[in-house]
Amino acid sequence: MEDNYSQWYNDLVIKADLAENSAVRGCMIIKPYGYAIWEKIQAELDRMFKATGHVNAYFPLFIPKSFFTKEASHVEGFAKECAVVTHYRLKNDENGKGIIVDPDAKLEEELIIRPTSETIIWHSYKNWIQSYRDLPILINQWANVVRWEMRTRLFLRTAEFLWQEGHTAHATKEEAIEETEKMINVYAEFAENSMALPVIKGYKSANERFAGAIDTYAIEALMQDGKALQAGTSHFLGQNFAKAFDVQFTDKTGKLDYVWATSWGLSTRMIGALIMAHSDNKGLVLPPKLAPIQVVIVPIYKTSEQLEKLNETSEKIKKDLEKLGLSVKYDNRDNNTPGWKFADYELKGVPVRLAIGPRDLENKTIEVARRDTLSKETISIDKLVGHIPGLLDEIQKNIYNKAFNFRKENTHYVNTWTEFNEVLDNKGGFIMAHWDGTSETEEKIKVETKATIRCIPFETPDEAGKCVYSGKPSGRRVLFARSY
């Protein structure tokens, strides 16, 4: 494991052409290649949301301050990290000091740049919901949000980030809880199938719960440096927001009741997760399902006659692979050597690289290289197109298995406080340990070790034990880790 992990990671991101720090504190520029990864993530999630009955909509970036004050715990949770718009105009300074904010253009009510959209959305829902016939509302929005964090980290915690946020309204508590569970399952399925990232689904403890939620479900993933990353959350909001925004409906029996709510979100942090879960010393390793370029073809030649012949063969291979729905790049730029291109596409994480030269043309062969194992084989061109789809599947599986085994090896079942500290200091990773269920104990553990309860896993067997900290009885183990 790398000691200078964060340094290595920052270098990688910059070298990999993914992002660089902008002049604005804690914001990121997502360069085209990084954005292409986000577009793949978006496309897959959007498909899954629609398959589960959701539709997309868009709400304003600006939220009047008064909206925020309506839900008490929500304000408390977000107040400390809001960017606020106070004026709407600039003017030339009379003393010639350039452009200044026009003091006459002060807004009567300040506008908050959304850190999340519950408040403005529930303000709208009030007008959309009168009867049980208006329910459920199942809306998702793709948006940017701003959270003025004290400390930022590229991809993992930037001041502005892109995400999707789902906001649903339901007639019954049961239906809302079912929705909350459904969406955490969608996230888990996405993480495991598309991102090749094994995750643990579970409940958040009261301390870690979303501001304004009754219950928060989360998926937690383990990064290669032994730290946990919260990869997606789904919240059961109860009737908190409905009450705060006075959203009532008439049910089938004619009785008036408050609406039940959920919200769920997943952000560009996932790009960071992808990088930190799968990368090696040569750069990114992208799972084929999310790779903007799945196959790259690099020609090797000396003369322009050779290149012409290679162009012909390569373009045909490219077309044949594209017919299978694959994304293929043929890189015959002559300003870089093949060796340079090999290294560059490895840095970018392209799953499969094909190299073809005069020698191959003679033998009717082609070199196939895998990014995940860095292995190479030479196969007959005739068999190539039939070979690639299966190879991509295999790579996808292999990346998942590698991450799964890593997590398995780094999940420690500990029973004593000494052991707990030893594991944290020497190995890191996930710790499954008993906990007495109190916020007090959780807080003490956090202060002493920086480890928090990542989640109370859904699928953990009942097991009598004693709290690793207080020694009080516990009915099951929970997941501890140091996290991002």
Next chain:
RNA sequence: CGGGGUGUAGCGCAGCCCGGUUAGCGCAUCUGGUUUGGGACCAGAGGGUCGCAGGUUCGAAUCCUGCCACCCCGACCA
């Protein structure tokens, strides 16, 4: 907001302690040529208000004061 560190070419850095020619190196860029099966080589060229503002001095990237920005470690968090 507390503790530490860094600001010198597009990027990465040396020079600063101990002030003194025209501020240097690697990568990248441009031109010409030779190259191309794992990050090519040779020759030449362009590119700098040394973070900003004061001060000390005959003379400041270098010393002093103030400010600003960024990074790392905490508190906060997706």
